[in-house]
Amino acid sequence: MLRVPTGPGDWQYDALQATVTAVEGNVLYLDRMTQDNYWADEEATAATIFPLLSAENVDDVAIEDMVLDGNIEENHHINGNFAGAVIIQFCNRWRFKDVAALNYNGDGFSFQACDDIEFVGCRSIDNADLGFHPGSGSQRPVFRNCVARGNREGIFFCWGVSDGRVENCTLSENEDYGISLGHRDTDNLITGCTIERNGKVGILFRQEDSEFLSGHRNRIEDCILRDNGGDEAPIAIDICGRTQDITICRTQFGNTTGSEQSIGIYIGARTQRIALKDNTFENCTVPVKDLRPLRIPSP
Numbered sequence: 001m002l003r004v005p006t007g008p009g010d011w012q013y014d015a016l017q018a019t020v021t022a023v024e025g026n027v028l029y030l031d032r033m034t035q036d037n038y039w040a041d042e043e044a045t046a047a048t049i050f051p052l053l054s055a056e057n058v059d060d061v062a063i064e065d066m067v068l069d070g071n072i073e074e075n076h077h078i079n080g081n082f083a084g085a086v087i088i089q090f091c092n093r094w095r096f097k098d099v100a101a102l103n104y105n106g107d108g109f110s111f112q113a114c115d116d117i118e119f120v121g122c123r124s125i126d127n128a129d130l131g132f133h134p135g136s137g138s139q140r141p142v143f144r145n146c147v148a149r150g151n152r153e154g155i156f157f158c159w160g161v162s163d164g165r166v167e168n169c170t171l172s173e174n175e176d177y178g179i180s181l182g183h184r185d186t187d188n189l190i191t192g193c194t195i196e197r198n199g200k201v202g203i204l205f206r207q208e209d210s211e212f213l214s215g216h217r218n219r220i221e222d223c224i225l226r227d228n229g230g231d232e233a234p235i236a237i238d239i240c241g242r243t244q245d246i247t248i249c250r251t252q253f254g255n256t257t258g259s260e261q262s263i264g265i266y267i268g269a270r271t272q273r274i275a276l277k278d279n280t281f282e283n284c285t286v287p288v289k290d291l292r293p294l295r296i297p298s299p
Helices: none
Strands: 002-005 013-016 020-024 027-030 053-056 061-069 086-089 094-102 109-112 118-120 123-125 130-135 142-144 147-149 153-156 165-167 170-172 177-181 189-191 194-196 201-205 219-221 224-226 235-239 244-249 252-254 263-267 272-277 280-282 286-290
Touching: 053 061, 086 094, 094 109, 123 130, 130 147, 147 153, 153 170, 170 177, 177 194, 194 201, 224 235
Parallel strands: 053 086, 061 094, 086 109, 094 118, 094 123, 109 130, 118 142, 123 147, 130 153, 142 165, 147 170, 153 177, 165 189, 170 194, 177 201, 189 219, 194 224, 201 235, 219 244, 224 252, 235 263, 244 272, 252 280, 263 286
Antiparallel strands: 002 013, 020 027
C-alpha cells in the first residue's frame, strides 16, 4: 500500500493498493499505475499492509464459509476507508454468508460506494476499529443474524447510507457504540437486535453540522438494549443534533449490572418528531430524557 497524508486525520490519505512485481535496489515495480502523487518529501510511505479480501468494480459475488484472521499484533493499523479484513469498493450485489473477520488491525468488513450488499450469519470479532462499515453512499445494505463483538464500534453507518436493514443481530461489548448513524444515513431499519454492554452508547445518532447532514427517518423496533454506557454516557439510545423523524417502538431497555445505562432514551434539544411507542424500561433511573423545549399549542 502506498499512502500519503492529505490532512490530520487517519482517514485523510491518498492510498493505492498494488502488488509488487519486482524490486531493483530502491525501485519498486507495481502492477498498476498511480493516479495520485506519492512524493517522499510529503511523507509518502510504502508498506506491505493489505486487506485479506478486496475487490473494486466487481458485481454479483457470493462469499461463504470463510474465516479471515488479521493477526492484529503483527500488523500496522490501517484506516477502514482503505482496507479491512474485507474491503470492497464500487461493487454491487455481493452476499457474505457465514464469514468471520477476526483480529484485524482496522475494520472487519468495509464496503464503500456499494449497493445491495448482504451479510447473513457473519461475525466481526475483536477488530481494532469498526465491525461493519457501510459507507460512501452505499444503498440497501442488509445485516441478518450477524454478530459484532469486541470492536471499537459494532456497525458504523458512514456517509449517505440509506434503506438498510439490521435484523436479528447482536452488537455487544464494543468499546464505543453498538450502532452509529449520522451523516445523511436515512431510512434505515434496526429490528429484533440485541445491543448490550457497549462501552459508551448502544445506538448513537451522531451530532452533525446541519439539519441536512443528520440521520433522518430511521426506525428501531423489537430490540433489546441493556447495560450499555458508563460514567461518561450511561445511555442506551442517544439522539443528537438536528436529527428528525426517528421511531422507537416495542423495544426493551434494561439495566442489570449496576450504573450503566441509567438513561434509556436521550433526546437532544434540537431534534424533531421523535416517536416512542410501546417501549419498556427496567431499572433505568431516567427512562426518557427529553431536552426539547415544551411547545404550547396555539389556541
